[in-house]
Amino acid sequence: MSVKLFAIALTLLFVLTGCSGDQVVVKDAPPAPPVELSGDDLSYRNEPLLTELGAPQTVFDAPDPGDSELAERSFENAPPVIPHNVDGLLPITGDENSCADCHLPEEAEDVGATPMPASHLYDIRRETQLEGLAGANYNCTQCHTPQANTTELVENTFSPYYRAKEQKERSNLLDILNEGVE
Ligand code: HEC
Numbered sequence: 417m418s419v420k421l422f423a424i425a426l427t428l429l430f431v432l433t434g435c436s437g438d439q440v441v442v443k444d445a446p447p448a449p450p451v452e453l454s455g456d457d458l459s460y461r462n463e464p465l466l467t468e469l470g471a472p473q474t475v476f477d478a479p480d481p482g483d484s485e486l487a488e489r490s491f492e493n494a495p496p497v498i499p500h501n502v503d504g505l506l507p508i509t510g511d512e513n514s515c516a517d518c519h520l521p522e523e524a525e526d527v528g529a530t531p532m533p534a535s536h537l538y539d540i541r542r543e544t545q546l547e548g549l550a551g552a553n554y555n556c557t558q559c560h561t562p563q564a565n566t567t568e569l570v571e572n573t574f575s576p577y578y579r580a581k582e583q584k585e586r587s588n589l590l591d592i593l594n595e596g597v598e
């Protein structure tokens with residue numbers, strides 16, 4: 417191969433592989449050693465992450481359901497946080513779901529609770545209206561969290577944007593789910 421051809425071939429190789437002379441990709445390089453951190457090291461509240469036994473379960477001194485003040489939604493269609501205490505309401509089990517007892521639409525009005533939204537009574541995967549609560553929404557506290565009065569461990573600079581004022585206090589996920597798709 418002539419020197420000229422070799423130079424062209426080399427240039428092409430660099431262009432095609434995106435390599436510059438000092439970035440050599442070593443094939444079969446050994447993986448980086450795992451960083452040895454325990455669950456306790458990773459927890460901001462210094463509680464073992466696997467049990468969360470010491471994690472706060474409720475708002476400090478939060479009023480009972482019926483006496484609390486609703487909090488603004490964190491962003492449009494965010495799951496609202498639980499404003500009341502959850503004393504005696506957790507854990508949710510297969511046989512007992514006190515949250516649903518008050519928040520199912522047919523019960524909510526009588527107790528003055530926000531009724532569950534349409535999305536919780538609909539099987540989104542199979543696009544089917546359900547008679548009752550969707551299984552995917554059974555475990556309320558997976559998404560709705562009790563609040564604790566603690567100091568901010570990491571500064572949060574997020575500022576939400578709502579397309580409509582009502583969405584600060586009401587959700588409509590099922591109505592707008594396919595927005596921009598169809
Ligand atoms: C005894 C009835 C009752 C039970 C049980 C109950 N709630 Fe409530 N919940 C209410 C009422 C009433 C409100 C409205 C605020 C108030 O008056 O305290 C409310 C408010 C809420 C809100 C805020 C809704 C919004 O519009 O911002 C969420 C979220 C919520 N509850 C979730 C739960 C979850 C999760 C559970 C189970 C751990 C639960 N609730 C158990 C009655 C209840």
Ligand code: HEC
Pocket residue numbers: 493494495496513515516519530531532533534535536549552553554555556557558559560585586587588589590
């Ligand atoms: C998989 C996550 C998830 C689970 C589980 C879940 N929710 Fe929600 N919830 C949401 C989201 C997201 C919204 C807001 C968007 C929407 O669905 O309309 C919401 C909204 C709500 C609202 C506000 C309704 C409104 O009109 O503004 C209530 C009340 C509520 N949920 C209660 C419950 C209760 C009670 C349970 C358990 C029986 C539950 N949710 C389980 C995610 C969840």
